[in-house]
Amino acid sequence: MEQKAEAAAAQAGGGREADSLVLHLEAQLEHLILTGELKPGERLNEIHLSARFGTSRGPLREAMRGLEARGLVTMVRNRGMYVRAISAEEALEIYDVRAAIFGLAGRILTDRVTDEMLEDLYARLAAMDALAAERDFEGYYHANLDFHERLMRFTGNGVLMAEYKSLVDKLHLCRVSSLLQAGGLAVSNREHREMVDSVASGDKYRAQEAFFRHVDRAKARFRHAAGQTPAEAAAPAAGARSPAQP
The missing domain is CATH 1.10.10.10 (Winged helix-like DNA-binding domain superfamily/Winged helix DNA-binding domain)
Known part of the structure; x- marks a missing residue:
């Protein structure tokens, strides 16, 4: 035995x-x-x-x-x-879902935020402003990922965090290209500040809109980098290959 x-x-x-x-x-x-x-x-x-x-x-x-x-x-x-290769059409669809999830995160975070959380977020924004001024793309890119991960973690919602990470992983390479080509480091961080200010205001509807709008603007930057007009993005590509094919 x-x-x-x-x-x-x-x-x-x-x-x-x-x-x-x-x-x-x-x-x-x-x-x-x-x-x-x-x-x-x-x-x-x-x-x-x-x-x-x-x-x-x-x-x-x-x-x-x-x-x-x-x-x-x-x-x-x-x-x-x-x-996996993500087509431009699929990426735009992912951005739409990500915007909805991120908006929800802003609403949840407004009800949970503490002074310590806000202090942490504003300190990160200041560091990212410095990286943007130096045009340190690599440094800003990683700081940007950490900032978004921090926002999601502060919601305390594990399911939301997992779903958001799944979407971000799929958009990872696309976002590098769009952010760099759009030259949007300072612009992106102004949007981040709008988000944190909205959470600090205690207005969860304002926060939901600010978080949603940030991703929607990122979608527009991606679409611009991909060379698509809104009409082209809305129309299915004729004879397009499946994004699952290499």
Whole structure:
């Protein structure tokens, strides 16, 4: 009986280690995708990746399936797994959903905000103003991501945070392009200040509108960078390929 108990415990421990490895690999692959090292449409080479991470292909495949469930990679039959490519049309649809979720976040945050939270947010805005003045795109971009993540975390709503992160992950590369081409660092941070001011006012409807409007303006900047007019964005592209194809 004692030996059986020890064997069961060892098996459970091995299962936990395997799960931990898969989650670690998933996080590593996600990092490669979101930093652009693995680009949209690029095939995930299992042999190269397993050698890079020093692991077998089994856990690597499990990690890829996790990313597939989150919409970051896609399986192409008889060809393998590819980093998902998001079309301009799909990106605009994602922006619409993101705007609705972010607006809700502003409304929730207004009811929960504290003086300490506001102090933290205003300090971040000041730091981002300095980065914008220096035209430090790389620094501003990461500070911008941290700022939005902070706003979502302050809502205390785990479901909202998870849904928002899923949408942002899919737009990650698109947002780099649109922000840079639009030259909108200072403009973007003025919108951030409008959002924090609206939360500080205690008016949750004003906050909801400010948060929604920020994403809607980001959508307009993306559309401009993609070279689309509003009419073109609204019309389905004739013969467009599925965004799931590499």
